[in-house]
Amino acid sequence: MAFALAPTAAAAGYRVESFDTIGSTNAAALERARAGGAGRTWFVSKRQESGRGRRGRAWVAADGNLAATLLLVDCCPLPVAATLGFVAGLAMGEALEATAPGARIAIGTDGADNRAARMRFQLKWPNDVLAGGAKLAGILLESTLLGDKSFAVAIGIGVNVVDHPRDVPFPATSLNALGSECDAETLFLALSDAWVETERLWDGGRGLAAIRNRWIDRAAGLGGEVAVRIDGEIVRGTFATIDADCHFVLRDRHGRQLKIAAGDVHFGAIASAAAI
Template sequence: MTPRETENLAPGAPDFRFEEHDTVGSTNSLCFDRAAAGHPGNLWIRAEVQSEGRGRRGRDWSSPRGNLFASLLLIDPQPADRIGELPLAAAVALADAVDNATGAHQLVDLKWPNDLLVGGAKLSGILLEAETLSDGRQAVVIGFGVNCVSHPPLTLYQATDLRSLGYQVVADRLFEALLPAMSDYLGQWKQPGGFQTIRRQWLKRAAHLGKEISVRTAQDEITGVFADLDERGHLVLKQDDGRQRTIYAGDVFLSGA
């Protein structure tokens, strides 16, 4: 059977299709394979286990059975200069899906740009990758990893999982909640001014807003008060001298952590 023949309609998201696998290297990588083969996009790929899962900045992502590993392939979703907004839209969608699946309200906080936290511990990670295909199309892949039944002993951050928090939510149930949530937020993102609504939703869940944080970038470490997100979703730090600095990429820590 060809990959296209193994696709199914995504429940609750009729404009999307999905593939399911037992074990893959990386769901993100498999999405790029499909794109290179000419897939038109709006495709979810989910696996029970990843043998080569990865996180931001090339870090390994522990991918044991029972947790959720899924990636979404989009082709030319918006102009390239807007792709940086997508991780925040994905984070809000996943946060809503977690609430839906657990029956909780505002269970998670969001750490810029797209980590989900519960009580300061990391519940999930989202990895966005993009590349230009040989035919000029832009393939954008959003990978979701959520700790449903177990969590790794992370060195950079404290971690948690839904079962440890008292929620018996299997990966299937969370994926079913994520499909329509992501579809809805993508539709909103594509509307004129839609990202500003998403930005406001993100800020309602913002961890560390108004607190002093440190941001480790590829070049240095900057400390200041998390003041806001700008109109494109970049982090705005207010420094001791009163000046504001916009951060485009980096790892956020509470100062002193």
């Protein structure tokens, strides 16, 4: 089966380019934008050899996993572009619910609120998708300024379909490990469909409040103990919510609320450890 767009995505003007093997779908998308390529194009592959995650970390992608990047050009005001990661997380969650209904997911994130228990795939701020508390997918946004003073953003999504990394400091899983027979092509088809509806709701950032509400419904760890690493220091407290700009809101032991724009979040037993 080849990679293909859902009919809704094709009708909305999206395109797809697939690769047997690629270094990085994000890098390919940004390179295309700098060369004058149009936006609303998906770059997809089942084999990515030099993918990367947040803060320059390597993203290990086994052959058969899904690497997908959506290139958008001048889609919104530049400060709003960062919220596209939340759009991507919601779309990925919807795609997984549609394509992996038989996946074996027994428990949620350690220390989490029960409000998201009905959601089999949860979202971990700011950019991970979890199944049973283990990382299933990651999202990476990268942008570049173009010569005409416009900008392009690459929304990269990596999903552990057939295998997952094991030498990582956090639990990880794959659809295969969860008992799902879904393949990368089927998952991408559903993702391209879910993206259309979710991006329309976002509406260039004007619908961010609705995106925030949906994201909170899938939020992992809400109301639970949390530790956030910020520039090498650890801040502890309770995951209270995300604010109107989708910043992480932590309530410390004195009841004060701290708004966090960037950091590494850990829940439950990991958050209780002396050091992370």
